Amino acid sequence: xxxxxxxxxxxxxxxxxxxxxxxxxxxxxxxxxxxxxxxxxxxxxxxxxxxxxxxxxxxxxxxxxxxxxxxxxxxxxxxxxxxxxxxxxxxxxxxxxxxxxxxxxxxxxxxxxxxxxxxxxxxxxxxxxxxxxxxxxxxxxxxxxxxxxxxxxxxxxxxxxxxxxxxxxxxxxxxxxxxxxxxxxxxxxxxxxxxxxxxxxxxxxxxxxxxxxxxxxxxxxxxxxxxxxxxxxxxxxxxxxxxxxxxxxxxxxxxxxxxxxxxxxxxxxxxxxxxxxxxxxxxxxxxxxxxxxxxxxxxxxxx
Amino acid sequence: xxxxxxxxxxxxxxxxxxxxxxxxxxxxxxxxxxxxxxxxxxxxxxxxxxxxxxxxxxxxxxxxxxxxxxxxxxxxxxxxxxxxxxxxxxxxxxxxxxxxxxxxxxxxxxxxxxxxxxxxxxxxxxxxxxxxxxxxxxxxxxxxxxxxxxxxxxxx
Ligand SMILES: [Zn+2]
Numbered sequence: 001x002x003x004x005x006x007x008x009x010x011x012x013x014x015x016x017x018x019x020x021x022x023x024x025x026x027x028x029x030x031x032x033x034x035x036x037x038x039x040x041x042x043x044x045x046x047x048x049x050x051x052x053x054x055x056x057x058x059x060x061x062x063x064x065x066x067x068x069x070x071x072x073x074x075x076x077x078x079x080x081x082x083x084x085x086x087x088x089x090x091x092x093x094x095x096x097x098x099x100x101x102x103x104x105x106x107x108x109x110x111x112x113x114x115x116x117x118x119x120x121x122x123x124x125x126x127x128x129x130x131x132x133x134x135x136x137x138x139x140x141x142x143x144x145x146x147x148x149x150x151x152x153x154x155x156x157x158x159x160x161x162x163x164x165x166x167x168x169x170x171x172x173x174x175x176x177x178x179x180x181x182x183x184x185x186x187x188x189x190x191x192x193x194x195x196x197x198x199x200x201x202x203x204x205x206x207x208x209x210x211x212x213x214x215x216x217x218x219x220x221x222x223x224x225x226x227x228x229x230x231x232x233x234x235x236x237x238x239x240x241x242x243x244x245x246x247x248x249x250x251x252x253x254x255x256x257x258x259x260x261x262x263x264x265x266x267x268x269x270x271x272x273x274x275x276x277x278x279x280x281x282x283x284x285x286x287x288x289x290x291x292x293x294x295x296x297x298x299x300x301x302x303x
Numbered sequence: 304x305x306x307x308x309x310x311x312x313x314x315x316x317x318x319x320x321x322x323x324x325x326x327x328x329x330x331x332x333x334x335x336x337x338x339x340x341x342x343x344x345x346x347x348x349x350x351x352x353x354x355x356x357x358x359x360x361x362x363x364x365x366x367x368x369x370x371x372x373x374x375x376x377x378x379x380x381x382x383x384x385x386x387x388x389x390x391x392x393x394x395x396x397x398x399x400x401x402x403x404x405x406x407x408x409x410x411x412x413x414x415x416x417x418x419x420x421x422x423x424x425x426x427x428x429x430x431x432x433x434x435x436x437x438x439x440x441x442x443x444x445x446x447x448x449x450x451x452x453x454x455x456x457x458x459x
Contacts, residue, residue: 084422085426085428102422103420105446105447106422106423106444106446106447110423110426110446124422126420127447128448
């Protein structure tokens with residue numbers, strides 16, 4: 001049987017998504033299921049990402065699996081100049097599954113080709129981070145009860161933010177989504193994604209500021225606007241306070257509306273939002289553990 | 304040089320009993336074509352020339368190969384750098400078939416990914432692109448998923 005990797009969100013079908021989300025709900029009800037007993041998982045973090053690593057390692061521990069690996073390339077043979085090819089071949093001999101984070105784009109696709117065991121991409125540079133997308137979808141499903149007819153507002157850096165691109169691709173598989181993009185011109189949603197939506201006949205709207213339009217939203221998905229993304233620092237100064245979500249903007253939003261953010265945030269969500277029941281980003285992070293348990297179970301056919 | 308000798312030399316170059324003539328190669332890409340097709344390993348007679356006048360290209364190169372015939376897959380590799388190349392297949396001194404090269408659906412090796420942060424530019428890996436547009440050329444890297452446009456293309 002062909003091994004199942006998870007490299008890019010578009011590798012999976014709608015059926016895969018639904019199966020994983022169903023498993024995630026099951027793990028949320030009953031997180032400690034020793035399905036990985038006797039199995040070893042490699043957690044290879046060629047660049048540090050404490051948040052993602054702890055989420056995966058918690059998921060593996062709750063499944064009763066053992067973990068080997070490293071948390072940044074400095075403490076591994078990579079610092080001695082070993083190629084990704086050789087590290088992957090070696091580790092692939094020892095374990096049942098590889099979870100990999102790497103700063104170079106395409107690294108996990110390549111590792112999946114080299115390894116005999118399945119590979120889960122935990123982020124390859126600015127390219128893909130599919131487990132984030134699945135946990136975003138789980139959060140939407142949990143809070144809205146469905147993935148159909150969802151009006152999503154994406155706010156902030158829509159140009160370089162890989163999470164919004166993947167979420168757009170995934171949500172486009174469901175019935176009647178509506179997308180609203182709010183971003184400075186420099187960080188607007190790239191043409192290729194708008195073209196994709198047009199071809200699929202999916203509605204989208206673009207706005208230059210956060211205003212009462214958000215009252216139509218089921219989901220507000222916030223992302224960081226990073227200073228490094230601007231050629232001209234004056235442009236950054238102009239927009240940096242335009243894309244901040246504040247509690248007083250939420251008064252007339254729908255009762256079921258929820259705010260998501262892949263975290264960590266900088267200043268784009270004002271702390272006064274945190275106590276609003278519509279703030280969902282910390283629970284979203286908690287959902288990540290169940291979703292990653294589900295992804296592992298799906299890939300290794302544990303359930 | 305007397306005319307008769309000129310004629311003889313010209314004949315010597317032109318005359319192929321059986322084989323393939325690749326015409327309309329941009330002169331500046333002659334050696335890249337030779338390398339992509341691996342002609343350095345061919346043991347039969349090869350003649351080639353560059354900087355011939357061409358109405359279309361300004362300056363063109365020609366390669367004549369005795370007893371060498373190409374599969375489509377093989378010859379289509381040069382389409383990336385010799386878009387207008389034409390093949391004449393020769394049998395018994397006659398042109399029995401004319402072919403043009405076509406851009407393939409997949410490009411394996413040959414081209415570098417334009418993305419400096421792509422794994423293929425940081426480790427010894429054969430590049431692999433899906434051709435998403437043929438004119439102008441757009442190549443989508445299987446690894447980093449970024450698109451290398453025609454004007455960014457660098458031959459490996
Ligand atoms: Zn690439």
